[in-house]
Amino acid sequence: MMRYRVHIKSWQRTLVDxxxxxxxxxxxxxxxxESGIGKTLIAQAIFGLLDPDELHxxxxxxxxxRYLRSQEVRDLQRNGFFVFQEPSTHLNxxxxxxxxxxEGSLARAxxxxxILEALWQQSFERQIAPLLKVYPKPFRPSGGEKQRFxxxxxxxxxxxxxxxxxxxxxxxxxxxxxxxxxxxxxxxELMQAYAQNPFTCxxxxxxxxxxxxxxxxHSAMLPHVHFKELRRKRGGKVEMIDFEPRAxxxxxxxxxxxxxxxxxxxxxxxxxxPFRVFGKEFFFAGENGSKHHTLQVRGGQLVYLxxxxxxxxxxxxKIIAGLQKAERIRFELAGIPLNEQSNQKIWRxxxxxxxxxxxxxxxxxxxxxxxxxxxxxxxxxxxxATDPQKIQQGLKDFFERSVNERFLNQKxxxxxxxxxxxxxxxxxxxxxxxxxxxxxxxxxxDFESLRKxxxxxxxxxxxxxxxxxxxxxxxxxxxxxxxxxxxxxxxTT
Amino acid sequence: MNGKKKENHSSGRTSxxxxxxMRSSLSRILRDLIRRAEKLEAYKAQIWLGLWxxxxxxxxLWDFLFLNAPERAMLQIAFGNSMFIASVVAIWTMVLGxxxxxxxxxxxxxxxxxxxxxxxxxxxxxxxxxxxxxxxxGYVWITYLMDQGRLAGSVSAxxxxxxxxxxxxxxxxxxMLRERxxxxxxxxxxxxxxxxGIAEWRIINDDILWKNSRIHLLxxxxxxxxxxxxxxxxxxxxISVGLSTRVSALNLPTTLGSLLANIDSKQDILAIGxxxxxxxxxxxxxxxxxxxxxxAFVIIFTxxxxxxxxxxxxxxxxx
Numbered sequence: 032m033m034r035y036r037v038h039i040k041s042w043q044r045t046l047v048d049x050x051x052x053x054x055x056x057x058x059x060x061x062x063x064x065e066s067g068i069g070k071t072l073i074a075q076a077i078f079g080l081l082d083p084d085e086l087h088x089x090x091x092x093x094x095x096x097r098y099l100r101s102q103e104v105r106d107l108q109r110n111g112f113f114v115f116q117e118p119s120t121h122l123n124x125x126x127x128x129x130x131x132x133x134e135g136s137l138a139r140a141x142x143x144x145x146i147l148e149a150l151w152q153q154s155f156e157r158q159i160a161p162l163l164k165v166y167p168k169p170f171r172p173s174g175g176e177k178q179r180f181x182x183x184x185x186x187x188x189x190x191x192x193x194x195x196x197x198x199x200x201x202x203x204x205x206x207x208x209x210x211x212x213x214x215x216x217x218x219x220e221l222m223q224a225y226a227q228n229p230f231t232c233x234x235x236x237x238x239x240x241x242x243x244x245x246x247x248x249h250s251a252m253l254p255h256v257h258f259k260e261l262r263r264k265r266g267g268k269v270e271m272i273d274f275e276p277r278a279x280x281x282x283x284x285x286x287x288x289x290x291x292x293x294x295x296x297x298x299x300x301x302x303x304x305p306f307r308v309f310g311k312e313f314f315f316a317g318e319n320g321s322k323h324h325t326l327q328v329r330g331g332q333l334v335y336l337x338x339x340x341x342x343x344x345x346x347x348x349k350i351i352a353g354l355q356k357a358e359r360i361r362f363e364l365a366g367i368p369l370n371e372q373s374n375q376k377i378w379r380x381x382x383x384x385x386x387x388x389x390x391x392x393x394x395x396x397x398x399x400x401x402x403x404x405x406x407x408x409x410x411x412x413x414x415x416a417t418d419p420q421k422i423q424q425g426l427k428d429f430f431e432r433s434v435n436e437r438f439l440n441q442k443x444x445x446x447x448x449x450x451x452x453x454x455x456x457x458x459x460x461x462x463x464x465x466x467x468x469x470x471x472x473x474x475x476x477d478f479e480s481l482r483k484x485x486x487x488x489x490x491x492x493x494x495x496x497x498x499x500x501x502x503x504x505x506x507x508x509x510x511x512x513x514x515x516x517x518x519x520x521x522x523t524t
Numbered sequence: 525m526n527g528k529k530k531e532n533h534s535s536g537r538t539s540x541x542x543x544x545x546m547r548s549s550l551s552r553i554l555r556d557l558i559r560r561a562e563k564l565e566a567y568k569a570q571i572w573l574g575l576w577x578x579x580x581x582x583x584x585l586w587d588f589l590f591l592n593a594p595e596r597a598m599l600q601i602a603f604g605n606s607m608f609i610a611s612v613v614a615i616w617t618m619v620l621g622x623x624x625x626x627x628x629x630x631x632x633x634x635x636x637x638x639x640x641x642x643x644x645x646x647x648x649x650x651x652x653x654x655x656x657x658x659x660x661x662g663y664v665w666i667t668y669l670m671d672q673g674r675l676a677g678s679v680s681a682x683x684x685x686x687x688x689x690x691x692x693x694x695x696x697x698x699x700m701l702r703e704r705x706x707x708x709x710x711x712x713x714x715x716x717x718x719x720x721g722i723a724e725w726r727i728i729n730d731d732i733l734w735k736n737s738r739i740h741l742l743x744x745x746x747x748x749x750x751x752x753x754x755x756x757x758x759x760x761x762x763i764s765v766g767l768s769t770r771v772s773a774l775n776l777p778t779t780l781g782s783l784l785a786n787i788d789s790k791q792d793i794l795a796i797g798x799x800x801x802x803x804x805x806x807x808x809x810x811x812x813x814x815x816x817x818x819x820a821f822v823i824i825f826t827x828x829x830x831x832x833x834x835x836x837x838x839x840x841x842x843x
Contacts, residue, residue: 042566354715376635384721397716401735409730412721459720 032056033199033231037073040087044445047072049269054199055257057229059221061236061245063274064261066448066475067395070235071116073261074201078113079104103197109136110198112188114205116235118177122167128180129163132187140187149220150179150186150213173341174208181205182217189224203235210339211505215244222249229255237475240506242276243283260477263447279478286485286510293331299365299386299465299497300328300351305523306360308346312523318514326518328497330465333488335500335512338520344501345392347520348468351499352389353378365465384412388464392471392501394451400444407443407458425461429453429483448475456484460491467491468499473507485511568836576829583818591814595788599818602783605682606753609779612686613693613752614745620690621697626728628698629705633724651695659759662688666776678777685776689752700744701733708732743837750830757781757823784819792816 033054039047047069054060064070075081079099081088088095098104115121123131132143147159162172162180172180182205192198202221206214218241225232234241245256260274303325305314315324315336328334338344349355351362357371365386367377378387391397398407408422426434430453443451452475459467472488473481485507492498502508509517564571587596624643631640650658666684669675675684705728708714717727733741760781776782783789792813799806809817837843 042563349715352715352719354719379718383719387719388721389716389719391712391716393712396712399713399717399731399735402731406735410717410722410726455716462720 033077034091035073035077036089036091037076038089039069039072039076039081041085042087045267046086047076047269048267049073049261049271052077052271054231054233056231059225059232059234059252059256061234061241061256061258062261062271063236063239063258063477065450065452065477065480066237067451068261068263068447068449068477069269070261071203074113074203074233074235078107078111078199078201080113106197107199110192110196111200111231112185113201114181114185114203116204116207118174118181118208119167119169121181122177124167127164127166128172132163132180132184136191137184137187140190142190143183143187146183146186146190146220147179150183150216152216175210175213175340178205178208179213179217182220186220186224189228189230192228192230194228198230200230200232201235202232204237205234206236206238206241208340210503211240214238214241215248218244219248222252225252225255237473238504239279239478239481240504242279243506246276246280262477274478282478282482283507283510286507288509288511288513290332290513290516293329293497297330297497298327298363299330300326300362300499302326302347302351302360302362306347306350307358308343308350308360310358311343313343313347314521314523316519316521318517318519322521324518328466328499330497331492331495333492333498333500333512333516335502335508335517336520337502337505337517340503342520342522344520345470348389348470348499348501352387352468353382384462384464386464387466387468388459388462389468390456390459390470390472392474394448394455394475397455398443398451400442402443403440404443404446404454405439407454408461411458411461413462421461425457429457429487449477449480452476453480453484456487460487463494464496466497466499468501470501471503472500473502473504481507566840568840569833572829572832572836576826576833579825579829580822583821586810587814587818590811591818595815598778598783599815599822602778602780602819603822605678605777606756606780609682609686609689609756610749610752612683613690613756614749616686616690617693617697617748617752618741618745620694621701622733624694625698625701625705626725626733629702629709629728630725647695647698650691653692655692655755656758656762658692659688659755660762662691663759663763663776670776682777685756686752689755690748693748693751693755697744697748700740701737704737704740705732708736739837739841740843743834743841743843746830746834746837750827750834753780753823753830754827757784761785780819780823784816784823786815789816789819793820 033056035049035052035054037047037049037052039045049069052073062070072081076088076090076095081095083095083099086095090098122128126134144155148155151159153159162176165172167177182202185200185202189200206217209217221232221234224230242258245253249256258274258276259271261269261271263269302315305312307313314322315326316322317324326334326336336344336347346355350357350360351364353369353373353375359371361368361370363369364382367381367386369377404426408417411417423434426438430438430450443454446454452472456469456472459469469488472484476484488498488500489511500508500512587599591599624647628640628643628647631637631643653661663685665688666675666681669684670681675681708731714727714732717731718724757780760776760779761784763776764782764785784793792809793816795805795809795813796817799809
């Protein structure tokens with residue numbers, strides 16, 4: 032067992048203070064926890080990736096500079112690998128993907144092609160080989176492809192490892208840019224590699240549906256998989272506790288797909304198929320595969336829009352919200368006909384905050400981090416949204432605690448990722464729009480918050496708002512939303 | 525013999541232990557000092573503010589002891605006037621800059637092309653003139669007003685001086701604020717707020733400029749204050765030296781720049797050069813040539829301290 036006490040402080044405040052963080056040697060630890068709680072920071076500290084001159088760090092009571100010089104951290108790095116959560120930051124834009132796949136010790140692993148083919152499930156010559164010559168740019172290869180290249184590097188490193196060697200493989204949100212199919216392929220490859228030669232693995236994720244994948248396809252390996260959760264204690268310390276996978280599976284099995292009550296005449300959004308953006312034609316398909324549907328959301332209806340990562344779900348949401356232009360599109364929003372030539376004035380005067388509200392996917396970017404919690408609600412239109420009592424009630428519902436002055440005066444930047452996401456949602460939930468667009472509403476939430484948010488979405492629907500949902504969490508939303516209310520976004524090119 | 529050996533051995537060990545203890549306590553003290561120095565790093569701007577105040581106080585005390593009363597009074601007036609003008613410039617520039625930056629961005633968002641073009645044109649017109657030339661032209665206007673007898677009192681003259689100085693420092697403030705607004709307009713939080721129906725004026729003024737650019741504003745205010753002193757000293761020095769007595773700086777309020785151009789101060793400054801070739805004359809600088817030396821020191825030390833403050837803020841907040 033590898034045990035750590037980690038204390039990380041910036042010049043301003045404590046970032047992480049954890050007395051117990053343990054990883055079972057040669058086992059797989061799956062770590063959940065709301066974003067911003069310190070999962071990545073602890074993993075980076077253990078792997079020796081933090082800058083001791085930027086932060087004040089103590090690891091197991093010793094100075095971090097000394098830890099960085101120790102044999103322990105050298106072994107972890109030499110025989111391990113760290114897959115970063117944001118693939119773009121991991122890849123060097125001045126080296127081609129192929130060169131990076133064979134950089135340093137990775138050049139000794141000659142099994143590149145089978146690994147890539149396994150992760151892509153496509154022809155090496157036609158689909159993968161051309162990408163190896165590409166110098167990574169923000170837009171090419173796609174996020175999902177970059178992520179798979181990083182995973183391929185990790186698997187190459189794994190193949191070089193001799194049994195019994197100390198080392199650590201950290202996969203930080205390794206499936207954040209992958210759809211469910213590729214996520215499952217990654218987990219299959221990971222478990223195969225583990226079965227051949229066990230290694231110490233830390234898998235950091237927010238994706239609770241991984242539990243179902245492990246239970247469904249890798250049950251034989253479950254004794255070697257430890258589900259843990261990082262949780263904040265009173266006083267600000269974080270602790271690593273066991274996460275009971277049944278808590279999730281039992282909750283999920285209790286969810287029922289209901290359409291709710293809505294009137295067929297009360298259409299709040301109707302987007303015609305196909306539409307054209309960035310030179311690509313897009314169309315909607317039903318869950319059963321039937322093509323060229325019109326995406327339709329009615330008041331009181333919850334509609335789920337699915338698509339592989341990077342295809343354009345968020346772009347469509349922004350087009351509907353009047354923040355981006357399409358080359359060709361026709362849609363109707365709460366009785367207002369709109370197209371690619373419509374002026375933004377229409378949204379400003381008649382739509383934003385009145386007929387439509389949208390919740391952006393990254394709370395960190397969607398909220399003003401320098402504002403205090405109470406400031407987040409300032410300037411919202413409509414009487415109810417700015418009513419202090421209503422805000423207090425909303426905060427109590429979302430945060431399940433007495434909302435005191437200290438909390439209201441806290442800077443948003445100092446809230447945890449999950450708290451930020453709940454605040455991000457609450458701001459829109461206080462409004463009474465006819466259409467509510469939720470882009471990845473479960474991003475960065477721990478299980479408790481996730482359940483609460485699902486409950487709030489249901490309540491919003493019951494109150495009569497039409498809700499258009501965009502999310503990677505297919506397992507959860509497939510349980511809640513009936514097939515006829517689910518759409519898939521496709522592109523013809 | 526063995527006993528002696530043992531004694532020697534044990535005393536050797538004791539001294540080794542002592543040396544080790546001394547070394548470790550020394551390294552502890554060093555580490556502690558480094559840690560304290562690191563903590564002080566965060567307060568560099570405040571330290572420089574303190575040093576500036578301390579330096580000025582020291583000069584005042586020295587002058588109180590060794591400079592004659594009339595010259596000291598003139599120095600105090602010049603310092604007071606310069607600081608007053610620079611403070612007014614800092615306030616006006618920041619207020620005008622904020623208003624103009626907001627107006628230009630707001631007109632852009634609202635697609636008010638005519639208003640935006642006019643505003644942009646006026647700003648570019650100011651920008652097209654070199655600062656010092658612009659301020660000199662402003663002084664022409666002030667002397668004209670004085671000549672016409674329309675400008676009574678030194679306060680109104682100083683306010684006019686501050687107006688022209690702030691007018692020609694304005695573009696850099698507007699550019700900085702617009703850059704901040706544009707940066708945040710690209711971000712999700714601007715759009716996320718708009719989509720919820722929050723008014724643009726509130727997002728720009730409250731969320732972007734006030735909540736997210738306060739440190740930038742503070743830093744720029746200090747820089748503007750420094751620019752105002754520098755420009756004012758340069759222009760006052762130039763006109764005090766170069767203009768005829770008909771339109772002379774004597775009519776304008778005394779500032780550090782005009783005091784530096786004063787014949788006594790010039791001789792004091794020349795004395796610095798003299799002391800380089802005649803080192804034994806050096807101590808006289810601090811007793812005999814105090815007026816010019818004090819003025820030069822106050823100007824240079826003020827600009828240096830302000831520069832250090834802005835740098836410290838920029839480093840600390842990664843501006």
